[in-house]
Amino acid sequence: xxxxxxxxxxxxxxxxxxxxxxxxxxxxxxxxxxxxxxxxxxxxxxxxxxxxxxxxxxxxxxxxxxxxxxxxxxxxxxxxxxxxxxxxxxxxxxxxxxxxxxxxxxxxxxxxxxxxxxxxxxxxxxxxxxxxxxxxxxxxxxxxxxxxxxxxxxxxxxxxxxxxxxxxxxxxxxxxxxxxxxxxxxxxxxxxxxxxxxxxxxxxxxxxxxxxxxxxxxxxxxxxxxxxxxxxxxxxxxxxxxxxxxxxxxxxxxxxxxxxxxxxxxxxxxxxxxxxxxxxxxxxxxxxxxxxxxx
Amino acid sequence: xxxxxxxxxxxxxxxxxxxxxxxxxxxxxxxxxxxxxxxxxxxxxxxxxxxxxxxxxxxxxxxxxxxxxxxxxxxxxxxxxxxxxxxxxxxxxxxxxxxxxxxxxxxxxxxxxxxxxxxxxxxxxxxxxxxxxxxxxxxxxxxxxxxxxxxxxxxxxxxxxxxxxxxxxxxxxxxxxxxxxxxxxxxxxxxxxxxxxxxxxxxxxxxxxxxxxxxxxxxxxxxxxxxxxxxxxxxxxxxxxxxxxxxxxxxxxxxxxxxxxxxxxxxxxxxxxxxxxxxxxxxxxxxxxxxxxxxxxxxxxxxxxxxxxxxxxxxxxxxxxxxxxxxxxxxxxxxxxxxxxxxxxxxxxxxxxxxxxxxxxxxxxxxxxxxxxx
Numbered sequence: 001x002x003x004x005x006x007x008x009x010x011x012x013x014x015x016x017x018x019x020x021x022x023x024x025x026x027x028x029x030x031x032x033x034x035x036x037x038x039x040x041x042x043x044x045x046x047x048x049x050x051x052x053x054x055x056x057x058x059x060x061x062x063x064x065x066x067x068x069x070x071x072x073x074x075x076x077x078x079x080x081x082x083x084x085x086x087x088x089x090x091x092x093x094x095x096x097x098x099x100x101x102x103x104x105x106x107x108x109x110x111x112x113x114x115x116x117x118x119x120x121x122x123x124x125x126x127x128x129x130x131x132x133x134x135x136x137x138x139x140x141x142x143x144x145x146x147x148x149x150x151x152x153x154x155x156x157x158x159x160x161x162x163x164x165x166x167x168x169x170x171x172x173x174x175x176x177x178x179x180x181x182x183x184x185x186x187x188x189x190x191x192x193x194x195x196x197x198x199x200x201x202x203x204x205x206x207x208x209x210x211x212x213x214x215x216x217x218x219x220x221x222x223x224x225x226x227x228x229x230x231x232x233x234x235x236x237x238x239x240x241x242x243x244x245x246x247x248x249x250x251x252x253x254x255x256x257x258x259x260x261x262x263x264x265x266x267x268x269x270x271x272x273x274x275x276x277x278x279x280x281x282x283x284x285x286x287x288x289x290x291x292x293x294x295x
Numbered sequence: 296x297x298x299x300x301x302x303x304x305x306x307x308x309x310x311x312x313x314x315x316x317x318x319x320x321x322x323x324x325x326x327x328x329x330x331x332x333x334x335x336x337x338x339x340x341x342x343x344x345x346x347x348x349x350x351x352x353x354x355x356x357x358x359x360x361x362x363x364x365x366x367x368x369x370x371x372x373x374x375x376x377x378x379x380x381x382x383x384x385x386x387x388x389x390x391x392x393x394x395x396x397x398x399x400x401x402x403x404x405x406x407x408x409x410x411x412x413x414x415x416x417x418x419x420x421x422x423x424x425x426x427x428x429x430x431x432x433x434x435x436x437x438x439x440x441x442x443x444x445x446x447x448x449x450x451x452x453x454x455x456x457x458x459x460x461x462x463x464x465x466x467x468x469x470x471x472x473x474x475x476x477x478x479x480x481x482x483x484x485x486x487x488x489x490x491x492x493x494x495x496x497x498x499x500x501x502x503x504x505x506x507x508x509x510x511x512x513x514x515x516x517x518x519x520x521x522x523x524x525x526x527x528x529x530x531x532x533x534x535x536x537x538x539x540x541x542x543x544x545x546x547x548x549x550x551x552x553x554x555x556x557x558x559x560x561x562x563x564x565x566x567x568x569x570x571x572x573x574x575x576x577x578x579x580x581x582x583x584x585x586x587x588x589x590x591x592x593x594x595x596x597x598x599x600x601x602x603x604x605x606x607x608x609x610x611x612x613x614x615x616x617x618x619x620x621x622x623x624x625x626x627x628x629x630x631x632x633x634x635x636x637x638x639x640x641x642x643x644x645x646x647x648x649x650x651x652x653x654x655x656x657x658x659x660x661x662x663x664x665x666x667x668x669x
Contacts, residue, residue, distance in 0.1 A: 035434045081641055088648075091372045094434060095584060096644050098577060102637030110625040220445075220573075223438045231434070262453055269449045272442035276427065279439060283430045 002132040007253035008246060013139025013204075015245020016146035018271075020201035021222035022229065022237035023153065024194030029231045030170040031190035034090055038077065038097040039198050040219035041104035046070040046199025047119060047206050047215055048108045054120035062120070063203050067196040074195030075188050077104070083187065109213040121207040138207040149200065150238055153193075157234075162189055170232070221248075224275035230288020240286065244271045315513055317506070334498055338491035345606070346490040347562055352602030353497040354558045356595040359582040360508045361551025366580075367589035368512055369544035370524025371428065375440030376579045378447035379417045379549040381571030383556025385457055387413035387468035388566075398465045399457045406472045410500075410557050413468075417553025418546045425545035429538045444573050451568035464567030467560035470496055493562055500558065501595070504551060509591050511547065520544055521589070574633075581636050585643050586650050593652030600651065601636075608632040 021039065028036045046066050053062035081100055085093050123137040157163040162185070169176035169186045177183055198219065205218045225244045229236025251258070252267030259266055266273075284290050308314040318324045338346055362376045390409040392400020403409050424443065428436055451458045459465035469476070470493070511517050519540045522530035531537050560566040578601060586597020608628040612618045619627045647653050 035438065081645070084645060090434065091370075091437070092644055092648070094372070094437060095580060096641055098580065099637040099640030099644070102577065103634050103641070106630050106634045106637070110630060113625070220441070224442060227435060227438050264449065264453055266449070269446050272446050275439065275442055276446075279431065279435070280427060283435070 003253055004250070005133040006135075007250045009133065009135045010139055010253075011246030011249030012242060013136065013142045013245070014249060015242035016139075016142040017201045017205050017218065017241075018222045018225045018245050019146055019238045019241030020149065020197050020204075021219050022225040022241045023150070023234060024197040024201075025222060025226045026229075026232065026234055026237045027166075027190045027197075028194050029226070030234075031166060031186050032082075032086070032093070034093045034097070035223075035226075035231070036097045036191075036194065037094060038074075038101040038104065039194060039222070040216035041101040041108065042070050042074055042195045042198040043202035043205075043219045044105055044213075044216040045073065045108035046195070047202035047211050048111050048117070050119045050199070050203050051117040051206075051211055052111070059120050059122060063200065066203070067199040070199040071192035071196040073104070074191040078188055078191035082191070083184065086187075105216055112211060112213050116210045118210055119203050119206045121203070123207055125208045136208070138204065141207070142204040145200065145204070146238075149197070154234070162186075166190065221271045224271035226285075227275050228278050228285055230285035232289055233285070233287035236285065236287030244274060247271075247274055317509060317513070331502070335495070338487075338494050343488055343490040346494050348602055348606050349599070350490065350494040350497045350562060351559075352599040353494070353501045353595075354555055355578075355582060355602055356598035357497075357501055357504045357558070358552050358555030359579050359586065359594045359598050360504060360591055361548040361555065362579045363583045363586075363589065363591070363594045364508060364511065364520070364551070365544045365548035367583055367594075368517060368524065369520035369541065370527075371541060371544060372434070372437040373428075373440045373545075373548070374437050374573070374576045374580070375424075375443035375447075376548075376552055377571045377573065377575035378440075378443045379421055379552035380556035380559065380575065380579075381447055381451055381568070382420050382549075383413040383417040383553025384467065384559060384566060384571075385451070385556075386416040386553065387557030388465055389457060391468040392466070396466075398459055404471060406470050409468055410554060413557035414550045414553040417556065418550035421545040421549025421552075422542060425542040426538075428545060429541040441573065441576075444571070444576055448568060448571055451571060458568045461568055464565055467564055467566050468557055469564070470558070470561050472496075490562075497558060500554065504554065505591050505595065508551070512589075512591065516540070516543060524589075577636060581640050584650060585639050587652030588648075588650065590650070590652040593650050593655075596651040596655075600639075604635055605632055608635070 021043070024039055024042075025035060028034065028039075046069075049069060050062045050066040053065055056062070057065065077100055081096055082093065085096060121138065123141055125136065125138075127134040127136045129135075157167055165176065165181040166186050166189065168179065168181055169183050173183055176186075201219075201222075202215065206215060221244075222241070225240040226237055228244060229238075229240030248267050248270045251270045252265055255262070255265045255267060278285065308319070313319065318327060337349060341349070358376065358380055361379075362373065365371050365373055387409050389399050390401050390403045390412045391406075392398060392402070394400050394402040403412070424440075428439065431439060452461045457465075512520075519530070519535045522533065522535050523537060523540055523544075527537055560570075582597040582601050583594060584597075585600060586595070587593025608631050611628060611631065617626065618631060619625070643650055649656065
């Protein structure tokens with residue numbers, strides 16, 4: 001039971017990271033109908049930037065500055081490479097984001113270098129012991145920050161004018177334009193938000209360990225999350241993130257008992273396996289909108 | 296009449312069959328012959344270490360043609376091509392492997408058998424995945440096939456008897472046909488070197504694969520693919536069985552990937568499961584986009600360009616002083632090479648969406664209508 005609760009706590013921590021990443025994917029998807037494969041690169045770039053800033057100005061300011069800086073990078077990328085493609089086939093834009101991902105990722109990977117880099121987080125591997133269950137501070141922090149950010153995001157979409165514009169253009173781009181919504185601004189804001197969220201997620205994923213060039217892999221694990229939750233559902237992204245995180249952590253924890261024949265921990269591909277199973281049953285995820293085709 | 300239309304006015308077509316022929320103009324006939332002759336004579340003209348790069352380009356082209364059939368012609372975005380290439384590579388290695396060796400092997404020496412076997416096993420894997428894929432559309436499909444790469448890599452890592460395990464790897468299939476051992480160097484005895492023989496082998500397989508693909512593309516199946524790509528609902532209304540043709544597309548594409556995988560490592564003779572990563576899938580996507588979506592000749596051009604990229608990168612430090620050839624310094628040529636994939640993808644999509652084939656098409660049209668610019 002303690003093993004299960006420990007896995008649950010760890011799962012909620014990693015699930016929060018997935019939720020943040022998935023929110024970034026979903027925000028971009030809702031605004032322009034494209035999965036941005038550039039998210040992993042923004043995650044890496046943001047984390048690496050924080051590792052440089054954190055010793056200079058402290059951890060929390062470093063995360064804030066890093067998130068804003070990566071949001072700015074995402075804005076520039078969107079303006080240069082994505083905006084000219086608006087109106088082209090969705091898959092073409094998705095492939096362009098793969099190209100951007102490679103460029104940004106390799107460039108930021110160059111700054112990782114050979115010495116060990118950490119984000120300088122205050123939690124490390126400290127943990128509270130509650131009745132034999134170890135709850136790591138970093139998981140708790142990730143969960144708390146994600147809760148705050150998710151509430152802030154929902155408030156942003158609910159009550160600010162630009163949030164309203166984003167919801168309107170997600171619903172119907174042309175109708176929103178006819179009402180005077182600047183769709184270009186909506187695109188820009190969504191990319192900026194996604195870049196900032198990826199940075200925060202990357203920092204939490206790097207808490208308590210060192211950053212290497214493969215740090216971006218975790219962002220790809222958020223893809224099953226958005227498929228599970230449905231590409232266009234913000235709530236689904238959060239819930240899907242937590243579901244995937246907890247499942248992955250439980251499988252990782254019980255791997256030795258359940259799959260004694262397999263050497264490598266199957267937890268590393270659990271998100272993809274869960275995604276395949278869910279898609280067999282529900283092709284549009286748990287909360288996604290079913291596409292209606294009229295002929 | 297027919298002789299007149301054929302020789303007097305070469306572009307006068309009197310039947311649909313003529314218009315759809317593989318080589319429907321005289322310049323295409325001559326051009327194809329010229330390209331084939333130059334390609335076949337290449338081993339006599341260039342050095343062996345360039346030849347090995349060209350050879351790897353030919354193999355990449357086989358796999359990329361497969362991806363182009365499913366992504367370019369049928370419009371189903373697959374990021375999982377590396378998975379099928381991996382299955383082909385392992386199938387070939389296992390089929391031809393030494394039965395008494397360290398790793399799984401069945402000792403099938405006859406090359407056509409293990410080559411086709413690798414293609415068929417990969418095709419089977421494609422056919423098994425396809426029913427799932429046909430339920431999904433567009434980006435959902437892209438993400439699921441991306442997951443396939445990671446799941447596949449897990450099993451390649453895990454199944455040690457087959458793959459040799461991570462970072463260890465196993466020997467690749469050795470091509471040998473009618474007593475000709477393609478991987479044995481006879482250069483010092485006045486015979487053909489390993490690179491020359493492998494190049495001809497790859498060229499032969501590519502020509503067969505490319506002609507086959509062109510024929511698929513201009514037949515009933517190919518037209519069904521294009522119809523699905525352009526508008527699947529409309530294709531369904533016209534009587535194209537969507538599920539069946541999507542499965543066919545995936546199966547054929549995986550077959551090509553399997554053949555490509557079986558030959559990919561015969562030059563180096565050894566491969567590790569790390570090879571079949573997302574990077575390989577992206578490489579194939581880059582080839583298809585750079586070469587030209589839904590063109591076979593473009594795909595071959597794109598594959599050659601991508602294959603030459605490492606060579607170009609390794610020559611660069613001589614001209615660009617800040618680029619290092621050592622992996623421990625930044626920026627180095629390996630990083631440059633990968634960035635170039637990204638830059639080429641973005642640049643071609645932004646400025647030349649039809650790829651290298653589009654550039655060639657413009658050049659051809661310009662000279663065809665010379666001196667009139669329209």
